[in-house]
Amino acid sequence: MTRIVEPLIFEKSRPGRSGVDLSGGCQCGLDPSLLREDLTGFPELSEPEVVRHYHRLARLNYSAMTHFYPLGSCTMKYNPPADEELASLPGFAQIHPYAPAETVQGALRLMRELEQWLAEISGLDAVTLAPAAGAHGELTGVKMIRAWHEERGRAR
Numbered sequence: 001m002t003r004i005v006e007p008l009i010f011e012k013s014r015p016g017r018s019g020v021d022l023s024g025g026c027q028c029g030l031d032p033s034l035l036r037e038d039l040t041g042f043p044e045l046s047e048p049e050v051v052r053h054y055h056r057l058a059r060l061n062y063s064a065m066t067h068f069y070p071l072g073s074c075t076m077k078y079n080p081p082a083d084e085e086l087a088s089l090p091g092f093a094q095i096h097p098y099a100p101a102e103t104v105q106g107a108l109r110l111m112r113e114l115e116q117w118l119a120e121i122s123g124l125d126a127v128t129l130a131p132a133a134g135a136h137g138e139l140t141g142v143k144m145i146r147a148w149h150e151e152r153g154r155a156r
Contacts, residue, residue, distance in 0.1 A: 004060055009043045009053055019047030124148075 118127045
């Protein structure tokens with residue numbers, strides 16, 4: 001087994017290094033009673049040192065970004081950053097499940113068009129965006145494949 005030695009961020013700390021200037025106090029609007037008076041024990045590193053440290057650690061992870069991973073429908077799937085950016089737009093990410101239908105017509109239209117495009121691309125009569133992720137989504141996919149084979153007389 002390969003052992004990777006990456007020092008803890010606390011071991012990299014050097015007095016006087018700082019990635020942020022806290023001399024002006026917190027201007028964040030928090031109740032002052034919630035703020036720490038003493039930051040003793042926190043690592044002292046520059047911002048680039050912190051970023052590099054965690055980037056090195058991230059590269060040690062086995063992920064869909066770095067390796068082939070044939071299974072998993074949620075945790076290990078690859079989500080292109082551009083897609084994540086679009087999905088996080090307030091018009092999508094902040095829609096409440098019980099929002100009045102008249103306030104979400106744009107999102108509903110986009111989902112309907114996506115369903116139609118996916119059906120056309122896949123050659124299916126219809127698709128669904130409704131199944132939950134994980135095993136529920138995988139079961140839906142397997143049932144669709146089974147129905148496709150049965151329709152062609154190739155029950156399995």
